[in-house]
Amino acid sequence: MTLDTVTLDTVTLAAGASAADSAQPYAELGLRADEYARIREILGRRPTATELAMYAVMWSEHCSYKSSKVHLRQFAATAPDTGVLLVGMGENAGVVDVGEGLAVTFKVESHNHPSYVEPYQGAATGVGGIVRDILTMGARPVAVMDSLRFGPADAPDTARVLPGVVAGVGGYGNCLGLPNIGGEVAFDPSYAGNPLVNALCVGVMPANRIQRSAATGVGNAVVLLGAKTGRDGIGGVSVLASATFDAAGQPAKRPSVQVGDPFTEKIVTECCLELFGRGLVVGIQDLGGAGLTCASTETAAAGRSGMRVALETVPLREASMEPLEVLTSESQERMLAVVTPAALPDVRAVSRRWGVLATKIGEVTDTGRLEITWHGELVVDVPPASLADDGPVYSRPTARPADLNALQADDPANLARPTTGAELRANLLRLVSSPNLCSRRWVTEQYDRYVQGNTVLAMPADAGVLRLSEETGLGIALATDGNGRYARLDPYAGAQLALAEAYRNVATTGARPIAATNCLNFGSPEDPDVMWQFAEATRGLAEGCRALGTPITGGNVSFYNSTGVTAINPTPVVGVLGVFDDVARRNPLDFGLVGEVILLLGETRPEFGGSEWAWALHGHLGGCPPAVDLDAERMLAEVLVAGSRDGMISAAHDLSDGGLAQALVESCLAGGIGARIVLPADLDPFVALFAESTARAIVSVPRSEELRFTEMCAARDYSCARIGVVVGDTLDVQDAFDIRLDELRAAFEGTLPRLFGGVVSSTPAGTPDSRASA
Amino acid sequence: MSARVGVVTFPGSLDDRDAQRAIRLAGGTPVALWHGDADLGDVQAVVLPGGFSYGDYLRCGAIARFSPVMGAVIDAAAGGLPVLGICNGFQVLCESHLLPGALVRNAGLHFVCRDQELVVESSRTVWTSAYDEGARIVVPLKSGEGRYVADARTLDALKAEGRVVFRYAEGNPNGSLRDIAGIANEAGTVVGLMPHPEHAVEDLTGPGDEGLGVFVSVLSSLLAVA
Helix, strand or coil, rough: CCCCCCCCCCCHHCCCCCCCCCCCCCCCCCCCHHHHHHHHHHCCCCHHHHHHHHHHHHHHHHHHCCCCCHHHHHHCCCCCCCEEEEECCCCCEEEEEEEEEEEEEEEEEEEEHHHHHHHHHHHHHHHHHHHHHHHHCCCEEEEEEEEEEECCCCHHHHHHHHHHHHHHHHHHHHHHCCCCCEEEEEEEEHHHHCCCEEEEEEEEEEHHHHCCCCCCCCCCCCCEEEECCCCCCHHHHHHCCCCCCCCCCCEEECCCCCEEEEEEEEHHHHHHHHHCCCCCCEEEEECCCCCHHHHHHHHHHHHHEEEEEEEEHECCCCCCCCCEEEHHHCCCEEEECCCCCCCCCHHHHHHHHCCCCEEEEEEEECCCCCEEECCCCCEEECHHHHCCCCCCCCCCCCCCCCCCCHHHHHHHHCCCCCHHHHHHEEEEEEEECCCCCCCCCCHCCCCCCCCCEEEEEEECCCCCEECCCCCCCEEEEEEEEHHHHHHHHHHHHHHHHHHHHHHHHHHHHHCCEEEEEEEEEEECCCCCCHHCCCCCHHHHHHHHHHCCCCCEEHHHHEEECCCCEEEEEEEEEEEEEEEEEEECCCCCCCCCCHHHHHHHHCCCCCCCCCCCCHHHHHHCCCCCCCCCHHHHHHHHHHHHHHHHHHHCCEEECCCCCCHHHHHHHHHHHHHHCCEEEEECCCCHHHHHCCCCCCCEEEEECHHHHHHHHHHHHCCCCEEEEEEEEECCCEEECCCEEEHHHHHHHHHHHHHHHHHHHCCCCCCCCCCCCCCCCC | CCCCCEEEEEECCCHHHHHHHHHHHHEEEEEEECCCCCCCCCCCCCCCCCHHHHHHCCCCCCCHHHHHHHHHHHHHHHHCCEEEEEEEHHHHHHCCCCCCCCCCCCCCCCCCEEEEEEEECCCCCCCCCCCCCEEEEEEEEEEECEEEECCCCHHHHHHHHCCEEEECCCCCCCHHHHEEEEEEECCCCCCCCCCCCCCCCCCCCCCCCCHHHHHHHHHHHHHHCC
């Protein structure tokens, strides 16, 4: 992007005959010839240099969703009407009613490309951005989660990217005072040149205090709150977010990644919450991708109004910045507020008290135009909706990948399986210590999970659980899941499997799932194979959400995740929100009491397509992913929620990657107590231990509750098999093998510290971990 | 009427509401104090909570130490007012020279959040009188700059004078010298510690409630004086 414009390009100049047709660098800014022609048609003249930069960023894939829009529409069109949605898709984040006069807003968003270029700042500003989205709805942010995917765990570049990303997520979230209550870490070669960093934030507000982004009320002041505007992240949206990395791992163009300042975000947050609480704000919008351009056009478009901005009044870090730099800068920790002239003195006073810069930069008009001046010269005069809402929309061609038939035909049934007890034991230890299944403690110990004092469950629990009301125990649960291997084999099923697992995780803790969010990480939309994956995944997700009664409330699409021409595995990440009437009823995953009965819920089938066993033991990806059964998922959730509400369940854990074996290991290690297991007689022990069939969970129940619980399952015709008891200090699989917990713990805990550096001290073997420390 | 315990909010304080909750659960009345006010009102004790005051720029606690409220806290502490500094609050107390030594970057260079076992080495402070000496408690530790350092003479003096209040047990999480997790002034009225007792006040949201004793201690001390 050439920024060294010599003379100021004004609207007058652009409209004048002499300079009107000078060549403009639209292609370098990422615009197509037909897009450029449309801009000229909208304006009736050539755009000024500043306008051109604004259209370039707003019409980029990142801001306009031009390739995904036609597919995303089905989320709203087919959303189940469950009556909980207060704000649906389209705003900064959806809002759901959780009862007792409270509303919850949550959303997951990607920051993949910046995190590859600059892992710490990329991840940190990813957290900062999603937190501002939640704040913008009027909510106090109360927790974050992070869903991370990297190349092979032992690849040299992973050693560069992972520690930086983890430190960035932690550094920003910890300093902001947001507990990190869960997420994922996964490794796969397809992410080697393109890690995925998806951050989720959840916030809470009084249901009657939802804020909107519309700039309304002619004469109202437009106020910029927070950090000064600098040259960081300029053009990030158009150039960086939508550029594919070349084979050498270098971005084709190299603009700067934004730099985060969580302290400023913290005081801006507190300042905004006080402004909301005192009713001083008419409209509010955060400055994220495309900075002031996006915020001003979106608020003006939403208000169906106009806006006049005196751009030179924006506080700058560098006085020499040009208008287009000021408008496209992605400097962090900034908010745009629309306030009445009467409220302005109070807004200034509150901001001063928090040490937050508040500057009036313009006002709302009734012209229907966004007019921006620079020292009195008009440099922008555009209809705001043409940037914010009426960008290009493409129905891109799709094609089922040619290699998919061969991939699906390559069934893992042909792989060598363990048969003896010794082989099963060795397979289990290999899986437990594999990068995708081993303990995440090295990562999660760097995140504050306690701040705000309402964290009931956090990593490694199935879902993060938060208390919202100290008086009544009202609370929420949140889980994120995704599986790129499943989606590679079948994107429709893969998206539903991600949804089903997050839904199941939430229900496993005892919460009733009510809504979903999504972050869709895919390759280039210009590749028909990728576009087919995207179309299948969105269709699967929309239909899945309808079947499970969990509407999509919002989300994010990240395209162009590729290294060279090789796209990542398609990776839809789904977050599900659930509600508790009383969080004291939550189910932890740890086996807690000796003598309790362990029950396996759901049907196990020999399903190994895309499984962790096939991958970790054979490096194999092929066949079909496990069958999706959403009716069964609903029934399982009913069983788990009812069992938890009625106090029948002591511990519960979802079965997913690694199957029953992995779930048993995690529940034993978390509780510090072993288990004696008798595998179902009608199943091959290998299948029983490692298959990844869906709609399954294990529970431990007191003997006094066993009959009541099994009768409840029988009444619902849900498969429930007694497979063992909680006892001792070994995982003892009868007639097969046994492993002492200290050996299991060493295998489970050792992998990430060995790869990414030791920790100063570790909990001695055999010490019971608390629910939150493993 | 229950004792009034002030909790200071600096810009960047994070665990201020949590400290207020702990005081309430222990039976006291929490009072919010603002960093810009030089007046402590009628509070009978003060808690400096965890967080990243002023972004922890320059050095942790270095800027907070010059805030108007700290002028009042330093004066009142000299007069015997009980003061507790938790995590960032401990750093502020060291920067204010109300306690000796300093907190520097963890030996492992990472932020560490874990449930930490501690030994209560002294029950002769107003903030630990409810514990038995030698008691073992588990409270969360969450900090990136929690390694306590001081010169050998100071460390020897702290030990000789019984001013080491908490030590890390079952593994030193951050390289603190002599496993020190918390210390007191000579009078036992000012205590600073890196771990967070205010996050161990309920079974539901903490590793247990073994941190509540810190707040119970000061409230009963205040009751005894009154």
